[in-house]
Amino acid sequence: MPAPARTVRRSLLVASAALLSLSVTAPAALAAPAPTATPPAHMSGVGGARLAQPGTQVALAPGVPALPKELTARSWIVADAESGQVLAAHNAHWRLPPASTLKMLFADTVLPKFPKTQTHKVAPSDLAGMGEGSSLVGIKENETYSVHDLWLGVFLRSGNDAVHVLSAMNSGVARTVEDMNAHAQDLQALDTHVVSPDGYDAPGQVSSAYDLTLFARSGLQKKDFREYCSTVRAAFPGETKKDKNKKGKTSRDTFEIQNTNRLLAGDAGLSVYPGIAGVKNGYTTNAGNTFTGVAERDGRVLLVTVMNPQSSVHDEVYRETGRLFDWGFKAAGKVQPVGTLVRPRSAQAAGAQPDSSAPAGGTRGTARTASAAGSGSGGMGIALGITGGVLVLLAAGAFLVNRRWPLPELMRRRPRP
Numbered sequence: 001m002p003a004p005a006r007t008v009r010r011s012l013l014v015a016s017a018a019l020l021s022l023s024v025t026a027p028a029a030l031a032a033p034a035p036t037a038t039p040p041a042h043m044s045g046v047g048g049a050r051l052a053q054p055g056t057q058v059a060l061a062p063g064v065p066a067l068p069k070e071l072t073a074r075s076w077i078v079a080d081a082e083s084g085q086v087l088a089a090h091n092a093h094w095r096l097p098p099a100s101t102l103k104m105l106f107a108d109t110v111l112p113k114f115p116k117t118q119t120h121k122v123a124p125s126d127l128a129g130m131g132e133g134s135s136l137v138g139i140k141e142n143e144t145y146s147v148h149d150l151w152l153g154v155f156l157r158s159g160n161d162a163v164h165v166l167s168a169m170n171s172g173v174a175r176t177v178e179d180m181n182a183h184a185q186d187l188q189a190l191d192t193h194v195v196s197p198d199g200y201d202a203p204g205q206v207s208s209a210y211d212l213t214l215f216a217r218s219g220l221q222k223k224d225f226r227e228y229c230s231t232v233r234a235a236f237p238g239e240t241k242k243d244k245n246k247k248g249k250t251s252r253d254t255f256e257i258q259n260t261n262r263l264l265a266g267d268a269g270l271s272v273y274p275g276i277a278g279v280k281n282g283y284t285t286n287a288g289n290t291f292t293g294v295a296e297r298d299g300r301v302l303l304v305t306v307m308n309p310q311s312s313v314h315d316e317v318y319r320e321t322g323r324l325f326d327w328g329f330k331a332a333g334k335v336q337p338v339g340t341l342v343r344p345r346s347a348q349a350a351g352a353q354p355d356s357s358a359p360a361g362g363t364r365g366t367a368r369t370a371s372a373a374g375s376g377s378g379g380m381g382i383a384l385g386i387t388g389g390v391l392v393l394l395a396a397g398a399f400l401v402n403r404r405w406p407l408p409e410l411m412r413r414r415p416r417p
Contacts, residue, residue: 177197
């Protein structure tokens, strides 16, 4: 891309982000009661009418492989990352606790705000308010870390301490939660309500397999997001100590951190999944195990999200994800989609055409109707509040980012095991 084009694109995105952060607040109406033991009879129709129905949705036909039998998750989805086609789903819009998979939304929201070379000295207040038993990367008060270090802590160790430090840099947890809810609205992730930016269990904090897949798809279009979520291991700064051999001198060692995504790093009895390139796993008491993964095979890229398997088998969330990946790669190109991953509202406001991947049977219309029905909420309020010319310019910049899928850079760059 020529340098002037890059400059214009960067300016559009910066301006768009600034207006979003100034104009949007999280609608209180999104707060939801704790999820029930069974999915609701009627759920959101965003992405297609079939996705609003409980149970498994798949268009089996001659030549289409049967779905795996060993699936116990309360909710899951298999989607083509490039076209947005939903190949199959099970309770896709069931609003459930997301655990640390919510960090994908956190990263997609906050990551563009700070250059990776920027540094920050951690104040005690930065680490206040973390939930008991939080996953930590090992950040120390009064130590200085680069933004690059902090994002490695978020993605590899799912460090709530790293999330809180980055939130502090972003004017605090409350502001970060507002930003995340606003961004979720723009992505049309209408099942999501953020209470804590790190995904720690909190009353009313919910998302869905559909929304988590939207977050992953949006985040993976950012180069730094792809780098962090696909990194298997890295050196992380330790504590500054006095050098015993040199009076008055200090030294700071590093320690290794490894990605807790077991399809990426492997585990006892679980191999690295061929073609895996991210994204994020999570676990809390209320959420159980959750996971969103992206993998490539023969030029096709799939996204799979699995929420709360009921089986007690070790690493079951990864095993079920692997089975769904296997099915998806065999079924892609043969199975008729049952829905689509919608585009952001900002892209729609720019006059973008609906996804050509939307299946027959009313999916496109349903997606548009769902968007219109939510027009009173924060994300659409921006569209109504900004003058036409500026809106089209800014939304066009966002659309340029969200319509490109960087296939050549998707695969992780690491030594083969």
